[in-house]
Amino acid sequence: MKLFYSPNACSMAIHIILEEIGKPYELALVNFAEAAQYKPEYLAVNPKSKVPALMRDDGTVLTELPAIAWYLAKTNPQASLLPNDIESEARVLELLEYMTATVHMRGYTRIFRTATFTPSPADEPKVVEAGRNMVIHGLQILEPVLGDKDYLLGQYSIADCGFFYIVYWASRRANIPLSPALQAYLDRLLARPAVARMLASEGLR
Ligand SMILES: N[C@@H](CCC(=O)N[C@@H](CS)C(=O)NCC(=O)O)C(=O)O
Structure with missing residues (x-):
């Protein structure tokens, strides 16, 4: 899994969740100072030009913080990050x-x-x-x-x-x-x- 993030952006929420889960993952810096979020390389990942974006191991990308957080919690129940009701x-x-x-x-x-x-x-x-x-x-x-x-x-x-x-x-x-x-x-x-x-x-x- 790869998290597209920018330091001190809201992507830190997903960064914390990945650290709590404790499985190996990659970080990919989206450099806002260079407007990298608007460049073709990142638009191919997330045409919304936003972080966080999570690339799963099959290459598909999930965006929007609440959706990514929910997905990670549901697919990693051992981390107990979401009550089960x-x-x-x-x-x-x-x-x-x-x-x-x-x-x-x-x-x-x-x-x-x-x-x-x-x-x-x-x-x-x-x-x-x-x-x-x-x-x-x-x-x-x-x-x-x-x-x-x-x-x-x-x-x-x-x-x-x-x-x-x-x-x-x-x-x-x-x-x-x-x-x-x-x-x-x-x-x-x-x-x-x-x-x-x-x-x-x-x-x-
Ligand atoms: N609705 C999105 C919002 C994400 C968002 O606004 N991210 C900001 C960083 S905190 C961003 O990528 N901004 C880049 C830009 O707007 O150019 C989510 O929940 O993930």
């Missing part, structure tokens, strides 16, 4: 969808890719503010799901692998303060060996 699976997918489609796409993307949301540089501060408010709202929605548990569903799951980059970016990229409960959650995830290996591999800390 339909209600929990639906809740995990509900969480991953909210993180990626709303908090990431509607929130963080406004903060990190501001110019794509307005033709007017004068409007950019307002776009950033709207993005920050969406992220803060997302964290307010997700914090009570965590409650006083160690992980979102109680047991560690792909939902936590997905939530990692949402809280990590708040802390490390967007300067959005975390509540004590979310800071403790981030610290708990940072202490996991699989997360530490992913960070080291991507040159992060």
Whole structure:
């Protein structure tokens, strides 16, 4: 299996899952600094120009973070990354969808890719503010799901692998303060060996 990734991108969620599973896999860097995601070599892998993309051993490619996460968890039940009942699976997918489609796409993307949301540089501060408010709202929605548990569903799951980059970016990229409960959650995830290996591999800390 080969993961197409970019350091400090949302592909880190899948990178963590692969580390948790512990089977051999390859990493393929998609260098955003060189706009590699728009070049023919990568378009042949993922015409959507996005990471993550997972190439399976038969050469087929799976895209979209929640779908890849679910696929890896289901095909590696020994890793116990997805509870084995339909209600929990639906809740995990509900969480991953909210993180990626709303908090990431509607929130963080406004903060990190501001110019794509307005033709007017004068409007950019307002776009950033709207993005920050969406992220803060997302964290307010997700914090009570965590409650006083160690992980979102109680047991560690792909939902936590997905939530990692949402809280990590708040802390490390967007300067959005975390509540004590979310800071403790981030610290708990940072202490996991699989997360530490992913960070080291991507040159992060
Ligand atoms: N809906 C996609 C979103 C993936 C996404 O937006 N990835 C970003 C990195 S965090 C990306 O590849 N951006 C490259 C670009 O837009 O040029 C998913 O869930 O996988």
